[in-house]
Amino acid sequence: MPNSGDVRVPIGPQHPSLKEPESFLLTLRGEKITAASVKIGYNHRGIEKACESRTYVQDLYLIERVCGICSHSHSTAFVQAIEEIAGLEIPARAKYLRTIVGELERVHSHLLWLGVAGHEIGFDTLLMYTWRDREVVMDILTQLTGNRVNYGMNTIGGVRRDIKPEQIPEIMKGIDILEERTKYYIKIASEEPTLINRLSKVGMLSYDDAIRMGAVGPTARASGVQRDVRKDDPYAAYADIDFKVITHNTCDVYGRTIVRVLELMESFKMIRQLLNKLPDGPIAVRAPRKIPAGEAVSRYEAPRGEDLHYVRANGTDKPDRVKVRAPTLANVQAVALMLEDRYLADMPIVVAAIDPCFSCTDRLVSVEDIGQNSRNTYNWEKIHSDSIEWYKKRGIDFTKLNKTF
Amino acid sequence: MSPEEIIKYDLETKFDFLKSNIVIKRVRRIFVDVPLEHFHDVLDYMIKKMHCAMLSGITGLDEVENLAVIYHLSPEGKVMVNLKVKISRDNPRIKSIMPYFPIAEMYERELEDLLGIHVEGLPEGGRYPLPDGWPKGDHPLRKDWKGILPEMKLEGQDA
Numbered sequence: 001m002p003n004s005g006d007v008r009v010p011i012g013p014q015h016p017s018l019k020e021p022e023s024f025l026l027t028l029r030g031e032k033i034t035a036a037s038v039k040i041g042y043n044h045r046g047i048e049k050a051c052e053s054r055t056y057v058q059d060l061y062l063i064e065r066v067c068g069i070c071s072h073s074h075s076t077a078f079v080q081a082i083e084e085i086a087g088l089e090i091p092a093r094a095k096y097l098r099t100i101v102g103e104l105e106r107v108h109s110h111l112l113w114l115g116v117a118g119h120e121i122g123f124d125t126l127l128m129y130t131w132r133d134r135e136v137v138m139d140i141l142t143q144l145t146g147n148r149v150n151y152g153m154n155t156i157g158g159v160r161r162d163i164k165p166e167q168i169p170e171i172m173k174g175i176d177i178l179e180e181r182t183k184y185y186i187k188i189a190s191e192e193p194t195l196i197n198r199l200s201k202v203g204m205l206s207y208d209d210a211i212r213m214g215a216v217g218p219t220a221r222a223s224g225v226q227r228d229v230r231k232d233d234p235y236a237a238y239a240d241i242d243f244k245v246i247t248h249n250t251c252d253v254y255g256r257t258i259v260r261v262l263e264l265m266e267s268f269k270m271i272r273q274l275l276n277k278l279p280d281g282p283i284a285v286r287a288p289r290k291i292p293a294g295e296a297v298s299r300y301e302a303p304r305g306e307d308l309h310y311v312r313a314n315g316t317d318k319p320d321r322v323k324v325r326a327p328t329l330a331n332v333q334a335v336a337l338m339l340e341d342r343y344l345a346d347m348p349i350v351v352a353a354i355d356p357c358f359s360c361t362d363r364l365v366s367v368e369d370i371g372q373n374s375r376n377t378y379n380w381e382k383i384h385s386d387s388i389e390w391y392k393k394r395g396i397d398f399t400k401l402n403k404t405f
Numbered sequence: 406m407s408p409e410e411i412i413k414y415d416l417e418t419k420f421d422f423l424k425s426n427i428v429i430k431r432v433r434r435i436f437v438d439v440p441l442e443h444f445h446d447v448l449d450y451m452i453k454k455m456h457c458a459m460l461s462g463i464t465g466l467d468e469v470e471n472l473a474v475i476y477h478l479s480p481e482g483k484v485m486v487n488l489k490v491k492i493s494r495d496n497p498r499i500k501s502i503m504p505y506f507p508i509a510e511m512y513e514r515e516l517e518d519l520l521g522i523h524v525e526g527l528p529e530g531g532r533y534p535l536p537d538g539w540p541k542g543d544h545p546l547r548k549d550w551k552g553i554l555p556e557m558k559l560e561g562q563d564a
Contacts, residue, residue: 041534214508310464325462
């Protein structure tokens, strides 16, 4: 029952403490959060619908842009589903190359997260350090694929770029540097009292709640749930390599930090194995333009957890249905639970600890004006003059103020 | 028997009507066509007897002659069982599975918004993922969706 002393505070969709649009309605009693609700959907861009009117190859590039961090996760999950429907067996080398880029992506994503987490608790030195180190893996990715985030590595039937033998020692050197730095972060995470005290017992999610709320990825694993698609439902080259699923039992933000830094070490181990065992051979097989009718569900362990893609083909060169369930949609519903009965000041780090990615989650409405059968392109001047008109109708005239522009 | 065959055998023995409705597509992937009226019995059995603790997602489909919903479930997280339910286009109604999986809330709101499938038992609350004020009865993932038409207005928006 709401108490007369309760204050309801809306946070978002636009708020300085949020990195992406999402909206929280918190009920506060003093400094304590007594109830929390989450609203998302502000990043909905109509990607699933857009996929239905584009060819598979166009969709591959569109799907890669679902997320700016885990782009390779989405494109791999999507392409795996198409290959399954078309019955394509991709070359072993292509599987290894996909896995290498996937693990490098996890390294850059986890380092990025560690920086954001440091920033949210006022430990900005950690942000500066990790983001500086992250440049090492970004450089490796640029060398391999030509891009920092949207790698364009996957194609239907394999990958688009090969690794040259002379690149391998350079990648290994980069991995050595990153491993050295990660050891330092593990030391900070296990010894630095300010970090431990700030993160312990914050954003609690018990084992049972993690299962009940369907949490995925590091969020679930930090609550002791052994859930990792790479082990449970191996894809690409994960069945061939040796790695551990990292879990932790503190069920709090501290546990999520430990899981991620230890996962970095596992990723380095995996990248080394993959590079050492890299099979020879072609990197792609020829794929048909039209995909036979069928359906497939593809799962991928993205840095934030299980990414699920469902693709249904109808025999043409365009899919009948593409469904994306990004890991954040599975995790965000547990956030309300983590916030309840905690202090308001914990909110930024608790939200950040699931490593939310709302671009991923809200995939689907383009700013396209179909009126008069012409596409209305909005340029800066048009948006600017429209906004002035909008305010004018409401009795505020900015025209004079903006004359200097 | 492989884990997939065990699940298939288990479901076929328990539910007569599932015979010839279960397809093992590949290792760790099972697709099951479930009649709408028996869906909750099958789901209940899978959760209580087969320890199916994980719902990975719900996909809504427009198959033109009818709508359909696929529930992606995995017992122990390994084999994925995809339960598909066909729903009539004229009166698309299903019951919420939130009593089993609270996480289904967002997935089911998506079905309501994008495909216009009425989910009974969903709690009051904001919509997802379309914006508040999106025209009623307009569902973008329907195959007969016409796009954003000039006469379409978000509620609360001026001309």
